[in-house]
Amino acid sequence: MTGYLELRDVAVSFQGFRAIDGLNLSIRKGELRCLIGPNGAGKTTALDLICGKIKPTAGAIVLGAVALHALEEHQIARAGVGRKFQVPSVFHELSVRENLEVARARPPGVWRNLLRGSRGGDTDGLEILADLLGLRDELGKPAGHLSHGQTQWLEIGMLIAQDAELILMDEPTAGMTAQETRKTAELFNRLKGKHTLVVVEHDMGFVRAIGGTISVMHQGRLLAEGSAAEIEADTEVRRAYLGSGGISDA
Numbered sequence: 184m185t186g187y188l189e190l191r192d193v194a195v196s197f198q199g200f201r202a203i204d205g206l207n208l209s210i211r212k213g214e215l216r217c218l219i220g221p222n223g224a225g226k227t228t229a230l231d232l233i234c235g236k237i238k239p240t241a242g243a244i245v246l247g248a249v250a251l252h253a254l255e256e257h258q259i260a261r262a263g264v265g266r267k268f269q270v271p272s273v274f275h276e277l278s279v280r281e282n283l284e285v286a287r288a289r290p291p292g293v294w295r296n297l298l299r300g301s302r303g304g305d306t307d308g309l310e311i312l313a314d315l316l317g318l319r320d321e322l323g324k325p326a327g328h329l330s331h332g333q334t335q336w337l338e339i340g341m342l343i344a345q346d347a348e349l350i351l352m353d354e355p356t357a358g359m360t361a362q363e364t365r366k367t368a369e370l371f372n373r374l375k376g377k378h379t380l381v382v383v384e385h386d387m388g389f390v391r392a393i394g395g396t397i398s399v400m401h402q403g404r405l406l407a408e409g410s411a412a413e414i415e416a417d418t419e420v421r422r423a424y425l426g427s428g429g430i431s432d433a
């Protein structure tokens with residue numbers, strides 16, 4: 184395998200239950216990879232393993248030349264892995280600009296950089312980033328005043344500002360309006376190539392809109408891989424989804 188992110192025979196158990204059971208994934212640099220699968224397939228656990236929130240009991244997780252499985256969570260973040268959780272972790276009382284400034288300078292120290300920002304420090308590149316995120320007009324607004332979708336985009340922007348080369352996202356469009364979901368697909372298409380994105384998503388409409396390769400997980404391992412059309416026509420995939428509502432649009 185020659186991927187940028189590689190999971191090789193990864194396994195993890197919870198109280199004897201093999202939630203991840205010999206998972207193999209190979210993702211190229213700059214790729215946008217969607218991870219789908221029925222409930223309980225192990226998608227969120229796979230993201231937890233990559234970002235170091237939990238440790239594998241077997242196998243290897245490698246990013247470039249770095250063995251992530253041997254590192255602590257903060258070291259993995261420093262190695263360029265950013266995780267976006269379903270509940271955004273933005274600073275509501277700070278402006279959008281200040282949130283991006285704080286993120287850009289993290290690590291090593293949030294507070295030191297907050298001070299630097301307040302002294303009118305260098306803000307180059309933030310307008311460009313805000314344009315990319317569709318938040319140019321919101322830069323001066325407190326983050327607490329953003330819509331749900333805008334808050335998600337700000338958090339993605341904070342990961343970019345942190346220099347996250349690999350960005351992991353769990354159901355980024357959950358709770359978004361149809362228009363916000365469409366804009367998120369556009370944003371992901373703009374990020375593709377510049378960052379490596381791994382996106383866990385249930386909404387097949389969104390998965391189709393962002394294109395790229397889809398990895399289907401089932402019972403803690405890789406079941407199938409291919410384009411949306413290939414995945415939707417795959418008998419094994421259809422069988423795996425039986426009883427869980429099927430593959431569907433949101």
Ligand SMILES: Nc1ncnc2c1ncn2[C@@H]1O[C@H](COP(=O)(O)OP(=O)(O)OP(=O)(O)O)[C@@H](O)[C@H]1O
Pocket residue numbers: 197198202220221222223224225226227228229
């Ligand atoms: N901390 C934990 N302790 C015990 N079991 C867990 C833990 N985390 C996950 N599991 C179990 O591992 C399996 C995989 O869970 P995971 O959340 O990764 O699935 P998923 O594919 O993300 O599902 P969903 O689409 O419903 O979010 C499930 O059976 C879940 O109950």
